[in-house]
Amino acid sequence: MSRPPRRRQRVPLALLLPAGLGLLFLVLPLAGLLVRAPWTTLPRRLAQPGVLTALRLSLETATAATLLCVALGVPLAWLLARVEFPGRRLVRALVTVPLVLPPVVGGVALLLVFGRRGLLGSWLDATFGVSLPFTTAGVVLAEAFVAMPFLVIAVEGALRGADPRYEEAAATLGAGRWTTFTRVTLPLVAPGVAAGAVLCWARALGEFGATITFAGNYPGRTQTMPLAVYLALETDVQAAIVLSLILLTVSVAILAGLRDRWVGVT
Amino acid sequence: MTAPPLLDAHLVADRSAFHLDVRLTIGAGEVVALLGPNGAGKTTALRALAGLHPLTAGHLTLGGVDLDRPDRRVWTPPERRPAGVVFQDYLLFPHLSALDNVAFGPRRRGADRRAARARAQGWLDRVGLGGQARHKPRQLSGGQAQRVALARALAVEPTLLLLDEPLAALDARTRLDTRAELQRHLGAHPGATLLVTHDPLDALVLADRLVIVEQGRVVQEGDAATVTARPRTDYVARLVGLNLHRGHADGHAVTVGGLTLTTADTVRGEAFVAFPPAAVALHPARPDGSPRNVWPATVTGVQRHGDNLRVQLSGPVDVAADVTPAAAAHLGLRPGQPVWAAVKAAETRAYPA
Numbered sequence: 001m002s003r004p005p006r007r008r009q010r011v012p013l014a015l016l017l018p019a020g021l022g023l024l025f026l027v028l029p030l031a032g033l034l035v036r037a038p039w040t041t042l043p044r045r046l047a048q049p050g051v052l053t054a055l056r057l058s059l060e061t062a063t064a065a066t067l068l069c070v071a072l073g074v075p076l077a078w079l080l081a082r083v084e085f086p087g088r089r090l091v092r093a094l095v096t097v098p099l100v101l102p103p104v105v106g107g108v109a110l111l112l113v114f115g116r117r118g119l120l121g122s123w124l125d126a127t128f129g130v131s132l133p134f135t136t137a138g139v140v141l142a143e144a145f146v147a148m149p150f151l152v153i154a155v156e157g158a159l160r161g162a163d164p165r166y167e168e169a170a171a172t173l174g175a176g177r178w179t180t181f182t183r184v185t186l187p188l189v190a191p192g193v194a195a196g197a198v199l200c201w202a203r204a205l206g207e208f209g210a211t212i213t214f215a216g217n218y219p220g221r222t223q224t225m226p227l228a229v230y231l232a233l234e235t236d237v238q239a240a241i242v243l244s245l246i247l248l249t250v251s252v253a254i255l256a257g258l259r260d261r262w263v264g265v266t
Numbered sequence: 267m268t269a270p271p272l273l274d275a276h277l278v279a280d281r282s283a284f285h286l287d288v289r290l291t292i293g294a295g296e297v298v299a300l301l302g303p304n305g306a307g308k309t310t311a312l313r314a315l316a317g318l319h320p321l322t323a324g325h326l327t328l329g330g331v332d333l334d335r336p337d338r339r340v341w342t343p344p345e346r347r348p349a350g351v352v353f354q355d356y357l358l359f360p361h362l363s364a365l366d367n368v369a370f371g372p373r374r375r376g377a378d379r380r381a382a383r384a385r386a387q388g389w390l391d392r393v394g395l396g397g398q399a400r401h402k403p404r405q406l407s408g409g410q411a412q413r414v415a416l417a418r419a420l421a422v423e424p425t426l427l428l429l430d431e432p433l434a435a436l437d438a439r440t441r442l443d444t445r446a447e448l449q450r451h452l453g454a455h456p457g458a459t460l461l462v463t464h465d466p467l468d469a470l471v472l473a474d475r476l477v478i479v480e481q482g483r484v485v486q487e488g489d490a491a492t493v494t495a496r497p498r499t500d501y502v503a504r505l506v507g508l509n510l511h512r513g514h515a516d517g518h519a520v521t522v523g524g525l526t527l528t529t530a531d532t533v534r535g536e537a538f539v540a541f542p543p544a545a546v547a548l549h550p551a552r553p554d555g556s557p558r559n560v561w562p563a564t565v566t567g568v569q570r571h572g573d574n575l576r577v578q579l580s581g582p583v584d585v586a587a588d589v590t591p592a593a594a595a596h597l598g599l600r601p602g603q604p605v606w607a608a609v610k611a612a613e614t615r616a617y618p619a
Contacts, residue, residue: 168318169357171344173422174374183370187361 030248037245038238045242053220054228055246061136061224062204065143066151069200072144073151074193078181080152081159092156099149106145107213114141114214138215139222143204150203151196158192159185198258205251269293272458273426276324277314286310286482287324292426292458299461299473303501307482308462309354312428315460316351317344328458329425345374349426350419355435356411358403364390364414365399371422389417393451409440416451425457432461433468445471466505470494478502496617497540508540509585512619515539520616525582527609528558529616536619543576545613546587549606550597559609568599575599579607 038045045051079085080092098106114121114132124130132138166188170180186193208226215222217231225247232240271291279286286307292298300308313319315326317334320341326334328349333342350371358367368386369379377385390396393413403411412432419427432448433441449472452459463469469476470490477487478501486498497503503510513522515537520527527539547553553560563581570576574588577599587607589597597605 163357165353165357166359168316168344169351169353169359170370170374171318172316172347172349172351173371173418174345175370176345179374184359187359190361 033241033244033248037241041238042242045239046246050219050228051243051246054223054225054243055250057136057139057220057222058205058224058226058247059250061139061143062201062207064140065147065204065207066197066201068140068144069148069151069204070193070197073148073196073200074155074186077152077155077159078185081156082164095152096149098146103146103207103209103211104213107142107210110138110142110145110210110214114138133214134216134218134222136215136221139211139224142210142214143207146207146210147200147203150199151193154196154199155189155193158189158196161192162188194258198255202251202255205247270330272296272329273315273460274325274327275315277311277326278322278324279310279314279319280322281310281319284310284482286314288477288479288482288484290460290477290484292460294458295456296475297452297455297459297461297473298475298477299463299469300477300479301463301466301469301505302479304464306479308464308479309430310482311479312351312430312460312462315426316349316428317342317347347426348422348424349428350422350424352412352415352419352427352429352432354431356403356415358406358411358414358418360403363400363402364395364406367403367414368418368421371418375422386417386421389421390414393417393447407440408436409444412436412444413447416448420451420455423457427452427455427457427459429459429461431463431465433465434463448472495615496538498538498619503540508542509546510538510540511583512536512538515616515618518611523582525561527614528611529614530612531614531616533616533618537616538619539614539616541609541614543571543586543588544574545609546579546585547608548577548587548589548593548597548599549608552606553608558611559614561607563605563607565599565601565603565605567601568594579605581607 076095080088080095101109111118111133113119114124116122116125116131116133121132124132132141162185166184167180170184175183206226207224208230211222211224212227212230217223217227223231225243229240229243229247232243272294273290273292275290277286277288277290284307288307288311290298290300290311300311302308310319314321314334321334321336323336325332328347332338332340333347334340358364359370362370365383365386368389369382372382372385373379387396387399390399393416395410395413395417398406398410403414406414412435416432433445436444445468452461452472461468461472473490475487475489476493478485478493478499480499480501486493486502493502494506497506497508497510500510511522513520513527515521515533515535517532517534518528518530520529520533520537520539522539529539552562561582563579563585565577566580567578568575571588574590575594577587577589577594579585579587585607589599599605
């Protein structure tokens with residue numbers, strides 16, 4: 001790789017100014033959290049049992065939701081990228097609907113389908129005795145619903161960027177479509193899948209609206225960190241700040257770690 | 267040849283506005299070059315043979331088995347064809363080592379991991395890359411990648427080996443070495459081999475027989491000697507460096523445009539007449555004496571051509587003439603200048619069209 005000779009480039013003020021403002025806009029609220037944090041009582045507050053429970057539930061449900069999104073979203077992205085079928089544009093638009101839908105509306109919609117009297121929920125309840133709303137599985141479902149578009153969009157983009165002729169080469173070597181997908185296509189788009197999964201996980205971790213609507217707010221079962229923060233705000237602002245700081249620290253640490261490992265080097 | 271050819275194909279395929287209609291037979295151990303200009307349909311023909319492009323009509327029979335026959339609704343997907351392909355830019359899987367690239371085919375065709383790797387190592391040794399087995403494709407040079415691609419295609423022991431411009435991506439020096447080595451491997455391949463190329467040198471060196479396609483059709487086929495001596499289209503004539511004209515022959519005279527050329531060969535009816543540019547002599551004035559084929563012409567262009575100059579002439583027939591720099595200086599050649607062109611009958615070749 002040749003690199004152009006390094007020289008000090010003049011950055012136009014017209015770009016530098018809004019870029020700086022944008023950065024400030026993103027960082028200032030975080031700084032506010034740090035400034036107002038009750039540092040002296042922090043250790044005691046961290047040790048409170050509810051905090052760790054909510055944190056663990058958040059991490060577990062976000063990870064489970066990401067796995068669900070990968071399992072369903074990668075094949076969906078492949079379908080959108082590789083197979084010509086009527087109504088593909090419509091399907092692509094539908095996939096991105098959760099991005100624009102207010103999460104609370106998403107939660108209501110999930111209730112209408114998976115609720116005990118919902119379209120699928122009543123059948124699930126009658127046949128298997130399974131009820132999803134207000135359970136930990138419901139949290140995973142709500143998070144996956146909101147986070148899936150991030151994964152599908154990232155993976156579809158990666159698939160469109162991957163040269164389909166590698167798949168032809170695999171076919172001439174005797175690989176069927178499934179083998180080609182697992183042995184050639186998937187490794188080729190692995191960085192895209194990883195990037196999509198990280199985005200998906202981050203979105204799931206911060207999910208609030210659909211979760212509280214569909215799964216409620218039961219400590220230990222459905223109360224994830226964002227819900228705990230919301231609840232704490234009503235009673236004890238200091239506690240809310242602590243919870244937010246924890247969520248922030250953990251997610252930034254994990255995202256930074258993953259980014260260096262998967263997304264940075266492509 | 268009395269035995270039926272290993273590959274017997276009549277490839278009819280359509281790609282948007284392009285129509286391909288090519289008949290092709292290749293015997294066991296035979297190397298056929300499909301030669302033609304860009305856009306002639308060479309790659310479409312190769313893709314049809316590999317199963318990457320469906321036939322709309324015709325048939326594709328390999329070793330007596332129909333692989334593609336639209337009229338009988340027979341279609342074999344690429345992964346079940348006994349064919350190996352070397353793609354133009356190789357398409358080595360970037361995430362796999364050279365060894366695993368070569369082992370990919372044997373593995374998919376039923377060998378277990380260890381057997382596939384052993385076979386792949388054998389093929390890498392054979393192409394002289396045994397030491398690079400663990401290298402990823404991006405760590406290989408162009409020539410090495412080409413040889414890995416060849417090993418990968420041969421490792422499935424294909425009945426039909428297909429090569430799409432196998433040397434086009436290499437620089438001149440590497441191409442020379444790789445061509446010699448490719449010739450060795452193709453010679454050892456017991457199945458049928460089809461080489462798609464637009465480089466006449468590749469075709470002449472590597473192939474036993476040439477099939478020339480233009481605009482989706484075969485315009486000429488035969489061994490190298492026949493094709494180079496008796497081109498039948500302008501494209502082939504340019505490839506082999508001959509002036510080619512089509513006219514009406516009557517014994518030793520062929521009438522081309524408004525000009526009658528006397529030839530050594532005897533032909534009657536529609537005929538081609540061909541002669542090398544070096545056989546065309548230029549004179550400032552009408553020459554006296556022996557040459558009978560003399561006509562006035564106008565210089566339209568002068569280019570370097572090896573040690574000589576190639577002069578493009580327009581006149582009753584458009585021809586190219588090769589002259590030495592000294593002769594060019596003597597004539598003071600420049601575009602627009604009138605000259606007299608002369609060709610000796612003994613240096614022309616005439617054959618039926």
